[in-house]
Amino acid sequence: MLPTFVVAALFILFTGDCTGRADSTSAVPRRTAYPRIELYDSVYRPVSLTLPVRIMVNDSTTVDIASHGDAATWIDVRYPRYGATLRLTLSRLEGDSLFTAIADSTSAVPRRTAYPRIELYDSVYRPVSLTLPVRIMVNDSTTVDIASHGDAATWIDVRYPRYGATLRLTLSRLEGDSLFTAIANRRERMVLNAGGLRSTVTELTAPDGLSSEIVATPGAMVTPLQIIATDSTGLLLTGALEMPPALPGNDAEYYMPIVEGVERDLIHMAKNLTAE
Template sequence: MKPTLRIRPYRLALYALLCLVAGSAGYSCRRQYTPKPDGYFRIDPYPDSYRRTTLLEPALSFEVPEGTVETLDHDTTRHHGGVQWLNIRFPRYRATLYCSYHPLRGNLDRLLDESRELVYRQSIRPEAVQAGTYENDSLHIYATLYDLSAASVTPLQFIATDSVRYLLRGSVYFDEPGKSDSIAPVVGYLSDHIAHLIESIETPAR
């Protein structure tokens, strides 16, 4: 009798698997590869929980999200004219909001002009800069939030003043440059946080 190939029952599953792998390998060699679009990590916003920071003098305070880290910049070379620097770190976004506090001594118009010039100089598309304004007549707070686009080195900047005693200026910078598509949601989150910061500014009564 002519011998025949026999497959023992306990080896049947292994044999079928080997046949399947071999067939798939042959098919994959003939299949055309289609590149997939870039993917980005999901970055969730900070929760809607805020705390008040009072690091700036004289007693200018505002609210920042829980989870941020505020530090005063003690570089004395930049503290001329009573200017103070406060860095607000957003670890989750790998971004920092650099703020400077400027006492007003007849220099409001100059500071406003400098701030606007800085905004449009740092934007890659000056004609596309968007500006949102905020006014609180009862607290004498007037502010502008500039959106320079996610592709700019500093996508968000703001100025806030009571027009008599101080001007507060801020700029957002990311730790490392990224594609505008990947950081656009984060820029949106930061814009909301800065709007809240502006709306929560408190100063001693005049």
């Protein structure tokens, strides 16, 4: 009996709306609209490995291949511009084992290494313990390092030990046109950090009137979260989450919970920004 091949695939894609304000009457500069992502051309090539079946992939992708004996071959087709990965498994099966693999997820076909889902910190918060012109609430399980740079800016590093990630904040006091210039420059930097990947924007206003924008770009593994907040009169808070340089397998199952947990903390921070 000739062997039969099974290809299973999982496509991981981070999606979200890219929104912008339509109102241009405010004196505060509006954020630059995030560009519509440019799709790859429909040009294809075969996977460059001796396989029992020819697999054609987009020519702009990168391909990582790992074999697990004679039983299975794992093929990761990565789309750098999209921040997405097409995960393929090619198996060689015979007879009843083929039908068992199709019908039963408990088949003996080797599975990928499963990285444990990281346990998130509880939603318990405290204010940054320093005399600042605005009250900043952070997760109670974080550690905070603060460095002042004269009267112009204060740098605040909020570290998440369990995650290996750091939320880097800059609190500035600016006047007149310098505030609007700083806001415009920061928004431009946020667009560059997003790298053309799909992003979602959450807009919030605290009771004291401080307006915030939180930009989530799950595909940007270095800086997946960014924030900008201002009272439009002089205070400006900006920041970005820096992920650890190496995560287990760069696997979305591992780092996505971290992004979701810190985004929850950023939303709480933005809702509770209070001028002191």
